[in-house]
Amino acid sequence: MSDLTPPVIILDKSQMAENIGAVARVMANFGLTELRLVSPRDGWPQDRAWATASGADWVLEGVKVFDSVAEAVADLNTVFSTTARPRETRMPVRTPRESARILYDDTASGLRTGILFGGERAGLETTDIALTAGITTIPIDPKHHSLNLAQAVAINAYEWRTLILDAPPPRFRESDPPASNELLVGMYEHLETELEAGGFFYPPEKKRSMSQNLRVMLGRSAFSEQEVATFRGVIHALAKGRGRLLAKMAAAKKADEQADDGA
Amino acid sequence: MSDLTPPVIILDKSQMAENIGAVARVMANFGLTELRLVSPRDGWPQDRAWATASGADWVLEGVKVFDSVAEAVADLNTVFSTTARPRETRMPVRTPRESARILYDDTASGLRTGILFGGERAGLETTDIALTAGITTIPIDPKHHSLNLAQAVAINAYEWRTLILDAPPPRFRESDPPASNELLVGMYEHLETELEAGGFFYPPEKKRSMSQNLRVMLGRSAFSEQEVATFRGVIHALAKGRGRLLAKMAAAKKADEQADDGA
Structure with missing residues (x-):
């Protein structure tokens, strides 16, 4: 398993502090650590975030707050915008798996990477998407495309972790080899x-x-x-x-x- | 895109109705439809599930309730148990991606498939895991392995959907399928x-x-x-x-x- 710096997660104009906590929780689940907030609706910090983070306090304690997406991604080299559906912009559209591969390669090349998510209701603005290297679209059923914010982070974080985990899972416990x-x-x-x-x-x-x-x-x-x-x-x-x-x-x-x- | 019947999601002894609703929501996100509950703690139906399902009502309305895992999986051929960490049992352990591939191939071969999840606190019992074809383990960071139930369902459902959107040629089983x-x-x-x-x-x-x-x-x-x-x-x-x-x-x-x- 690698010790690459995982991508930064950036939440633009998130509304519910509970969702920020849930995002911190899944980030911790998949080994991501750095969370940035752009203009969170209710300000920061919020107790309700700690309530849903299920102990992933170190992620919340490290949160940095910014006034604009541009400032939040300023030090990063490769950032992808996550959207529910492809937008009007002529940006490359990739799956979470394809994006994770690029983030992985860029990180391994010494670059700083991130994944940008829009607010619960409005999503990302086109001007902000334009600051990024492309769009990541999770393959949602068009019949029900309202994906929870923490779920969207989870899918991307899971793809990152799956990629950096080299060791395939053991088929059987090592203590119990097959008999002769x-x-x-x-x-x-x-x-x-x-x-x-x-x-x-x-x-x-x-x-x-x-x-x-x-x-x-x-x-x-x-x-x-x-x-x-x-x-x-x-x-x-x-x-x-x-x-x-x-x-x-x-x-x-x-x-x-x-x-x-x-x- | 294929019209294969997606795997059934089975929740054993789930505690929070909110989580059942959140599970229904991610199932709908990724095109899964059939949800089965084994002994939900607070009974069924529960209004709080509808509150968190974000409109995925058809999943909740189709819920079937069972008294035991054995009954809930009786008509299914291939079921995987989802656990946070590999257990004591000598069962094959697979990633969600590997499991999805098998569920896909088996579904394409005409079999009925499912994915079994334990309760929020206790997880699955070994007797119930023993009824399934193996264990699916999500690659969680051991430093923070408390994965939310709906997130665990989301990762597995996402892998299923990613697979059927790519629609690789199914590998039909050459041998006889597993018994029910x-x-x-x-x-x-x-x-x-x-x-x-x-x-x-x-x-x-x-x-x-x-x-x-x-x-x-x-x-x-x-x-x-x-x-x-x-x-x-x-x-x-x-x-x-x-x-x-x-x-x-x-x-x-x-x-x-x-x-x-x-x-």
Whole structure:
């Protein structure tokens, strides 16, 4: 994972302090730290922001407030404007994924980057969009395009984080590697022996293909050593009654015969 | 753009009706329509959900309520559990992007899919995760991993929509699709009944965790309908001798007793 400086989030004329707090929360979720506000409607700071930030206080405490978008992005090299729908401007329009890639490349090249969001109701003004390197549009269903501000930040922040995370998620816990083939085959043979005794392989000439199918379907689970032991316990528990009862019946039969002999 | 049926969103034990409304809103943003609730804390419907849905009323009006995760996913073939961090279970762990790709391919293959989310505080229980095809983990910064429920839904819904807007050629499943959860649970219950009879669950207070481990280890195989039938045949073949012999012994005992009576 990289230690690149994440993009700055800039909120233009945000109205609800609750939304600013929710934005801080998702920024923290995805490792973003720097939040700038342009002319927040109710001024700054606002207690209600802390109430919805769910502990992402360091983001709120670092907030800087500006009077215009131009001032807020002055020190940044690459900024994208986020809009719900493409606007009238002849600006490049990109998906959050495409934009994140550019922000990543520029950051890695030593540039300072940011993502600009409009207010809840009015969105961004064209003059402000024009200060940026292009438009990022989240692929919203046109039937319901009112996306919550914090959600819009979340999608972009998520794309940034997905990009900088190199390590793919582990498929399985490292402490539980799959069992050796030897152990697996032992388990299969145990199962097949008991199934044979239970009359499962019928007709007998199908035993080979039936066993193979069982090995394939169980093999997909990639049992660990512990799980092989568990599954052998299952086979044993299911089949043992039969063995014990057979022994009992044999003993009973023998006793009967001896009784008969004695009679 | 495709007209595939989007995944069902299932919320287990959600607490705040406001969050259910916010979930409905982001579902509508990204073209998802079907929402299922498992035991919502405050009952259903709740006016507060409509207040935060921002007009996504059709999602809320279509909500179905269930008593258990098992019932809520019974008709679905491929469901992923969303968790903040990988759990103790040995289930595959995927990113939202990887999971969306599988949901997309499975939907294109005619299967019904879903994404399961835990309650705001407690998250998902391992027994419920065990009913699903794996875990989806959003790449959250470990320093601040408290992700809002609607944000978690948004990230997954966004990945789905991004995928279907690109409309890559679906990779149709060449093999048989996974059985419905209903069939799987029936198979697990059959196995557990026979194991109970075989004295496998010892000590008895461990039955729950032992059953859960079995469901996890077998669940990873994603048995097809045919394979469920095969495995039920395996359980039957292993256990039936016991039943038959028990019947024989009972009959023999009865005959003995009658003989004794007659004497």
